[in-house]
Amino acid sequence: MGKTAKKTSSPYAGRIAARSHFRTLRLDTPFQPRIDALMKQNDWYSWAGYRAPASLWDEELEYFAIRSTAALFDISPMVKYLIQGPDSEAYLDRVTLRDVTRLRPGRVQYTAWCDDEGHVLDDGTLFRLTEDAFRLCCQERHLPWLLDSAIGYDVSIVEETEEIAGLALQGPTSFAVLREADFDGVEHLKVFDLAGFEHQGGTVTISRTGFTGDLGYELFVPANLALSLWDRLMEAGQARGIRAIGYTALNRARLEAGLIVANADFSTAEHALRPDRVRMPDEIGLGFMVDAKKGHFNGRRAIMAARDGKKLRHVLVGIEIEGNIPAEHAIVYHGKKKEVGLVSAAGWSPLAKRNIAIASLVRPYGHTVNDDLWVEIYAMRELKYERLMKRARIVPRPFIKLDRRTANPPADF
Amino acid sequence: MKTWDAIVIGGGHNGLVNACYLQRAGLNVLVVEKNEWVGGAAVSRSLTPGFLYSNCSYVCSLFRPETMRDLELPRHGLQVIAYEGGAVLTRDGDYLANYRDHDAHRREFARFSKRDAEAYDRYARDVTRQCRFIQPLLMRTAPDPTSLKPRDVGELLFLARKFHDLGPSQMAETLRFWTMSISEFLDEYFETDVIKANFSISGIIGTALGPMSPGTAYVLLHHYMGEVDGSVGAWGYARGGMGAITKALSSSFQASGGTIRTGAEVDKVLVSNGKATGIVLANGEEIAGRLVISNADVKRTFLKLVEEKELPDVFLRRVRNFKIRGSSGKVNIALDSLPEFPALPKDSPCYRGDLHFTDSVERMERAYDDWKAGRWSADPFLDMMIPTTLDPTMTPPGKHFMSCFVQYCPPKVEGRDWTDADRDAFAETVISQIADYSPGFRDRIVHMEVRTPRELEAEVGLTEGNIFQGELTFDQLLFNRPVPGYAQYRSPIGGLYICGSSTHPGGGVMGAPGRNAAAEILRDLSKSNTQMSPAHDVI
Ligand SMILES: Cc1cc2nc3c(=O)[nH]c(=O)nc-3n(C[C@H](O)[C@H](O)[C@H](O)COP(=O)(O)OP(=O)(O)OC[C@H]3O[C@@H](n4cnc5c(N)ncnc54)[C@H](O)[C@@H]3O)c2cc1C
Numbered sequence: 001m002g003k004t005a006k007k008t009s010s011p012y013a014g015r016i017a018a019r020s021h022f023r024t025l026r027l028d029t030p031f032q033p034r035i036d037a038l039m040k041q042n043d044w045y046s047w048a049g050y051r052a053p054a055s056l057w058d059e060e061l062e063y064f065a066i067r068s069t070a071a072l073f074d075i076s077p078m079v080k081y082l083i084q085g086p087d088s089e090a091y092l093d094r095v096t097l098r099d100v101t102r103l104r105p106g107r108v109q110y111t112a113w114c115d116d117e118g119h120v121l122d123d124g125t126l127f128r129l130t131e132d133a134f135r136l137c138c139q140e141r142h143l144p145w146l147l148d149s150a151i152g153y154d155v156s157i158v159e160e161t162e163e164i165a166g167l168a169l170q171g172p173t174s175f176a177v178l179r180e181a182d183f184d185g186v187e188h189l190k191v192f193d194l195a196g197f198e199h200q201g202g203t204v205t206i207s208r209t210g211f212t213g214d215l216g217y218e219l220f221v222p223a224n225l226a227l228s229l230w231d232r233l234m235e236a237g238q239a240r241g242i243r244a245i246g247y248t249a250l251n252r253a254r255l256e257a258g259l260i261v262a263n264a265d266f267s268t269a270e271h272a273l274r275p276d277r278v279r280m281p282d283e284i285g286l287g288f289m290v291d292a293k294k295g296h297f298n299g300r301r302a303i304m305a306a307r308d309g310k311k312l313r314h315v316l317v318g319i320e321i322e323g324n325i326p327a328e329h330a331i332v333y334h335g336k337k338k339e340v341g342l343v344s345a346a347g348w349s350p351l352a353k354r355n356i357a358i359a360s361l362v363r364p365y366g367h368t369v370n371d372d373l374w375v376e377i378y379a380m381r382e383l384k385y386e387r388l389m390k391r392a393r394i395v396p397r398p399f400i401k402l403d404r405r406t407a408n409p410p411a412d413f
Numbered sequence: 414m415k416t417w418d419a420i421v422i423g424g425g426h427n428g429l430v431n432a433c434y435l436q437r438a439g440l441n442v443l444v445v446e447k448n449e450w451v452g453g454a455a456v457s458r459s460l461t462p463g464f465l466y467s468n469c470s471y472v473c474s475l476f477r478p479e480t481m482r483d484l485e486l487p488r489h490g491l492q493v494i495a496y497e498g499g500a501v502l503t504r505d506g507d508y509l510a511n512y513r514d515h516d517a518h519r520r521e522f523a524r525f526s527k528r529d530a531e532a533y534d535r536y537a538r539d540v541t542r543q544c545r546f547i548q549p550l551l552m553r554t555a556p557d558p559t560s561l562k563p564r565d566v567g568e569l570l571f572l573a574r575k576f577h578d579l580g581p582s583q584m585a586e587t588l589r590f591w592t593m594s595i596s597e598f599l600d601e602y603f604e605t606d607v608i609k610a611n612f613s614i615s616g617i618i619g620t621a622l623g624p625m626s627p628g629t630a631y632v633l634l635h636h637y638m639g640e641v642d643g644s645v646g647a648w649g650y651a652r653g654g655m656g657a658i659t660k661a662l663s664s665s666f667q668a669s670g671g672t673i674r675t676g677a678e679v680d681k682v683l684v685s686n687g688k689a690t691g692i693v694l695a696n697g698e699e700i701a702g703r704l705v706i707s708n709a710d711v712k713r714t715f716l717k718l719v720e721e722k723e724l725p726d727v728f729l730r731r732v733r734n735f736k737i738r739g740s741s742g743k744v745n746i747a748l749d750s751l752p753e754f755p756a757l758p759k760d761s762p763c764y765r766g767d768l769h770f771t772d773s774v775e776r777m778e779r780a781y782d783d784w785k786a787g788r789w790s791a792d793p794f795l796d797m798m799i800p801t802t803l804d805p806t807m808t809p810p811g812k813h814f815m816s817c818f819v820q821y822c823p824p825k826v827e828g829r830d831w832t833d834a835d836r837d838a839f840a841e842t843v844i845s846q847i848a849d850y851s852p853g854f855r856d857r858i859v860h861m862e863v864r865t866p867r868e869l870e871a872e873v874g875l876t877e878g879n880i881f882q883g884e885l886t887f888d889q890l891l892f893n894r895p896v897p898g899y900a901q902y903r904s905p906i907g908g909l910y911i912c913g914s915s916t917h918p919g920g921g922v923m924g925a926p927g928r929n930a931a932a933e934i935l936r937d938l939s940k941s942n943t944q945m946s947p948a949h950d951v952i
Binding site for chain 1: 505507510512515516517519520523524525527528530531534535542545579580582583602760761762
């Protein structure tokens with residue numbers, strides 16, 4: 001017989017308290033009160049289940065805040081894992097593509113990881129906080145994969161997305177803002193460096209990283225210190241043109257920087273339903289990460305076999321398209337006839353003054369055959385498609401290179 | 414005496430779908446149904462004033478939208494409303510909910526295990542891949558692997574190509590999936606008991622198998638491959654109960670000129686020189702038809718309605734051995750107010766979805782153990798819903814209809830026939846389980862309809878009360894359904910066809926067997942079949 005349902009008992013109290021989540025389908029991030037106060041457009045989207053701003057006041061002008069002053073963007077919805085323990089270096093070296101033994105404490109790696117068939121599960125940033133502690137930030141969720149891969153390693157893996165708030169502070173005056181905010185020593189951070197700084201009795205981890213190709217920093221704090229951190233930055237940035245921005249502006253900047261987004265520019269292996277949609281690192285421009293000299297890592301055998309057997313089918317490239325009409329999701333042709341690929345991100349670059357795009361092509365196109373490429377743009381204008389066939393040229397990524405991104409010491413503006 | 418172009422035995426939804434297509438293709442079709450009403454296991458009847466029940470089937474997902482459109486069912490009153498998730502109530506006073514929102518779903522699982530919460534995407538991907546493989550096969554006649562006919566060879570190649578397209582690792586996964594138990598399959602993704610119990614439900618509904626029996630992983634697919642208006646895997650309520658489907662079908666059939674006779678039980682199929690020539694009703698009346706199509710299950714059709722001497726030995730033996738074991742019962746309850754479940758917040762959307770109490774796979778397997786011993790489960794699995802939270806047409810405002818599907822329930826009680834006292838004791842087991850979680854439940858009950866396999870067999874004609882007209886195990890699927898060599902809706906007797914759930918692609922209110930059978934019949938008649946639109950693309 002079914003047992004009588006008992007009254008809530010303590011072991012389940014936390015679990016039971018959490019169940020009211022169904023009343024709020026989109027969570028607020030720890031910064032929400034500040035963002036709500038600045039939100040004039042009410043232009044929200046769902047980022048991994050969070051209510052996130054697409055734009056706050058003007059999606060075009062928000063872009064110029066990134067490139068001219070300092071832009072503040074809430075990255076709290078990024079999925080975060082804290083990986084700790086004596087074997088954490090060896091473990092991450094085994095899971096990810098790059099050589100983690102060469103990632104010193106206080107440094108950050110842009111990296112990716114694959115399943116056993118060499119298909120990319122995600123890309124993300126790996127922060128080495130101390131000798132034995134790392135933070136992995138990414139777009140998708142991987143706890144089962146990370147835990148299963150940890151068998152035999154002395155490590156602990158904790159998902160800490162909700163506990164840790166994150167901010168990206170990007171743009172030419174971002175360093176000045178941090179200095180004005182009294183983060184002493186921040187001037188020593190070179191690109192991909194990180195350090196801990198005191199904030200309200202806690203620690204904020206600041207890294208010189210970002211998703212804009214500009215001078216910029218990312219800041220991570222425990223959620224309870226989020227609002228005071230926001231206030232500290234906003235106050236310090238008053239005279240430095242600091243503005244909060246939404247994703248639309250950030251997306252323009254990341255395209256100029258030639259950076260890819262999981263499940264926008266490629267399908268991650270745990271989400272792809274169709275067998276031909278998965279990608280190896282070499283097929284999405286991440287081949288440079290694969291460290292053939294280090295020991296075994298997940299997917300190694302398959303990646304090497306594909307390289308040796310010339311079985312790589314796709315390639316991800318940057319292209320420049322004549323004219324100025326964005327080619328979002330346009331089909332790429334060879335000789336105007338043969339379909340050879342698809343544009344995954346596109347737009348006019350204000351900094352490069354060029355019509356740029358990221359595209360995935362079927363080899364040899366984009367790999368050894370680079371001439372005679374075209375994109376077919378369907379531009380909806382007042383309820384009619386204007387159909388354009390425009391020449392496309394393969395160009396290196398990033399589309400823009402800003403000296404201020406890497407300058408040491410970082411400039412004031 | 415009038416000779417009909419085709420006589421369909423049985424007005425279940427597949428018989429009606431079949432009849433509709435044949436009538437629309439220009440045949441003169443008669444449907445004969447033993448009950449005073451049509452619908453078979455897709456029926457809504459009022460047994461107490463003001464209340465309408467979905468007496469057998471209670472939720473809709475599998476019914477093919479192509480058929481709804483071809484037969485203009487919306488115009489004849491059919492509307493299916495998607496519903497809002499559901500929950501498993503746990504013995505510790507909590508529950509695990511399924512929410513339609515992807516992130517809410519993940520957060521809900523994370524209350525129990527962060528790992529399981531993040532494993533859901535991988536699980537959904539793998540199950541969806543299997544669905545995408547099987548879906549295109551539903552609306553096609555299964556190829557005969559022993560045939561060299563160009564069409565069979567072509568269809569086999571289609572199957573082989575689809576299989577090959579899966580890629581090497583997925584090919585291996587597919588074979589495992591089709592033969593594994595749901596419990597083993599879920600162990601590969603999840604660690605939490607209640608989460609596994611939650612997903613194993615779809616692996617056992619309607620089968621005489623337990624969650625640990627091989628083959629139950631496939632059954633899961635059978636419950637995932639439907640849709641409500643393009644939302645794949647979603648389930649809904651037919652407005653007016655499941656009978657709304659067969660009501661719309663019979664209205665469509667009659668509007669196109671078809672004839673239905675209810676209260677007309679068929680006793681025999683007339684066979685002359687190896688060819689069907691008509692039927693004899695229980696009252697002795699003979700009706701002549703050039704074709705006879707049986708909607709009854711394969712055992713009833715060939716062991717009861719056709720003389721054994723007309724059938725080949727091997728075929729007969731296989732039909733006798735066809736697995737069609739009853740495993741479920743149904744309790745339909747009229748309530749004078751909405752029941753409360755203290756564990757579930759009053760504003761929970763789960764009230765508008767499916768509710769369950771079986772919170773571990775182990776507990777479900779124990780319920781199955783009782784069935785093996787010939788008893789109904791002492792601690793049964795219930796699939797419970799209150800369609801009137803979304804459908805205003807079945808009861809007066811404020812009153813409710815609760816549909817309660819119960820497993821396990823054996824076709825015989827410890828080897829002997831069911832008695833009324835057994836039936837009442839079975840119902841009491843169910844009600845007392847609900848009352849455990851819902852104080853005051855008994856006081857709300859206005860009326861109750863209790864159905865054991867005995868009632869299901871007697872009324873719907875489902876042999877042993879098996880809801881799918883035959884177990885959905887791999888040995889009885891595709892070109893082996895119902896039996897090898899006869900998976901293409903034909904039988905050893907010329908002009909005698911079968912179109913019920915005993916045939917490919919199987920049970921559930923899907924309409925695909927009836928439709929596919931109509932396509933084969935029209936092919937045999939060399940009739941054009943422009944009324945039937947092609948299956949929707951799976952791209
Ligand atoms: C309790 C229960 C719950 C279910 N729940 C669901 C659900 O929620 N969702 C879902 O999709 N599926 C469900 N199913 C399964 C689904 O209802 C059946 O698989 C489907 O309805 C069978 O349809 P059919 O047309 O193939 O056969 P049937 O519905 O079995 O129709 C056969 C018809 O033939 C008639 N007949 C039989 N013998 C004779 C004769 N000698 N002379 C004249 N007429 C005869 C019968 O009376 C009946 O009308 C459920 C089934 C049951 C029993």
